[in-house]
Amino acid sequence: MKIGIVCYPTFGGSGVVATELGLGLADKGHDVHFITYKRPVRLTAFHANVYFHEVTSMEYPLFEYTPYETSLASKLVDVVRFEKLDILHVHYAIPHAAVAYMAKQILKSQGINIPIITTLHGTDITLVGTDSSFAPVVEFSINESDGVTAVSEHLRQETMNTFKLKKNIKVIHNFIDFSRFRKTNKDHFRKAIAPEGEKILVHISNFRKVKRVEDVIHIFERVSKRTKSKLLLIGDGPERKYMEELCRNLHLCDEIRFLGKQEAVEELLAIADLFILPSENESFGLAALEAMACEVPVISSNAGGIPEVNIDGVTGYMCEVGDVDGMAARCIELLEDEESLAVFRKNAFKQAQRFDIHEILPSYENYYLEIIKSTKFN
Numbered sequence: 001m002k003i004g005i006v007c008y009p010t011f012g013g014s015g016v017v018a019t020e021l022g023l024g025l026a027d028k029g030h031d032v033h034f035i036t037y038k039r040p041v042r043l044t045a046f047h048a049n050v051y052f053h054e055v056t057s058m059e060y061p062l063f064e065y066t067p068y069e070t071s072l073a074s075k076l077v078d079v080v081r082f083e084k085l086d087i088l089h090v091h092y093a094i095p096h097a098a099v100a101y102m103a104k105q106i107l108k109s110q111g112i113n114i115p116i117i118t119t120l121h122g123t124d125i126t127l128v129g130t131d132s133s134f135a136p137v138v139e140f141s142i143n144e145s146d147g148v149t150a151v152s153e154h155l156r157q158e159t160m161n162t163f164k165l166k167k168n169i170k171v172i173h174n175f176i177d178f179s180r181f182r183k184t185n186k187d188h189f190r191k192a193i194a195p196e197g198e199k200i201l202v203h204i205s206n207f208r209k210v211k212r213v214e215d216v217i218h219i220f221e222r223v224s225k226r227t228k229s230k231l232l233l234i235g236d237g238p239e240r241k242y243m244e245e246l247c248r249n250l251h252l253c254d255e256i257r258f259l260g261k262q263e264a265v266e267e268l269l270a271i272a273d274l275f276i277l278p279s280e281n282e283s284f285g286l287a288a289l290e291a292m293a294c295e296v297p298v299i300s301s302n303a304g305g306i307p308e309v310n311i312d313g314v315t316g317y318m319c320e321v322g323d324v325d326g327m328a329a330r331c332i333e334l335l336e337d338e339e340s341l342a343v344f345r346k347n348a349f350k351q352a353q354r355f356d357i358h359e360i361l362p363s364y365e366n367y368y369l370e371i372i373k374s375t376k377f378n
Contacts, residue, residue: 002031007091009040013286014121017174018091019043024357026050035079053079069095076103080114087368089117093124097141115375117147122283125159139163147371152305155283174284175360176352181266181293190271199229199335202272204287207237215278215324217246222328224255227335231256269294280321285309292348299327315348
């Protein structure tokens with residue numbers, strides 16, 4: 001198949017999943033065309049069967065904001081026509097589903113009927129999509145898509161509850177590429193970060209309020225009083241400066257490292273003892289899955305789709321959102337019991353294997369073929 005993929009090319013989960021999906025499809029012999037405003041962060045090297053089409057927008061004094069959506073629609077029309085794509089797969093509803101609909105109508109006027117699949121990732125529904133300035137467009141765009149997928153059962157149900165939909169939503173979970181995410185020997189990293197054998201806790205996010213990074217720091221404060229430990233905070237975002245101030249106020253700067261955005265997060269997860277994810281809402285919890293693939297147990301909230309990934313008492317522990325004391329107690333419980341920690345590590349890896357990319361890819365391929373076939377007869 002010739003597949004067009006539209007996504008945000010950033011460190012966010014939707015862009016990561018879209019890129020990894022495209023690379024996996026290319027490895028299976030499909031031609032994959034990424035269409036976005038810059039090269040996706042995980043598209044770092046040459047790959048056979050992978051093409052990148054950069055969307056550029058015209059600068060004009062009349063425009064207060066660059067009309068990216070219009071430029072993207074035009075680029076989609078161009079790529080579909082000249083690359084003879086079989087299907088477009090857009091990730092994150094806003095604005096990609098609406099733009100794809102516009103491109104589809106333009107192409108129809110030219111005698112081309114391109115099927116469109118929209119994948120919902122989370123905040124495009126639960127946060128941004130419910131805003132009154134976006135909701136009607138999101139609902140319309142989902143209903144006008146030829147196929148719709150969600151990354152978790154929780155997100156599927158929440159979408160159905162939020163919007164009046166006439167479309168069925170197929171759940172295809174996020175996935176992990178074990179050729180990249182696996183436990184490797186990085187003892188030199190560990191010695192540099194924890195020279196006295198301290199335990200290492202890790203959190204990865206985009207530092208938005210919904211991620212509750214403040215809870216991570218308060219959890220660590222409690223843990224560090226009982227167990228010699230270090231905390232690695234990976235990522236960046238609007239809450240970072242407040243979190244740095246909190247660390248100073250709590251006198252934890254020597255124990256906490258802000259590492260910013262990292263491309264090779266698997267190298268840091270390889271030295272972690274626990275992964276902390278206290279989010280207020282998560283559609284799936286991709287960062288937790290990446291940690292589990294590296295044999296790192298997860299201490300998390302029970303929000304959103306996290307229970308579809310993290311099994312309480314098996315691969316880690318879950319507590320209510322905001323239960324800092326409970327999460328800290330669970331961390332201490334595991335960190336002070338090496339035998340239990342080893343069992344949880346094995347369990348985390350075993351659970352992560354259920355989401356192996358090679359298990360998930362056929363679901364996408366079969367869905368593509370189903371939508372392509374149904375579109376031909378419409």
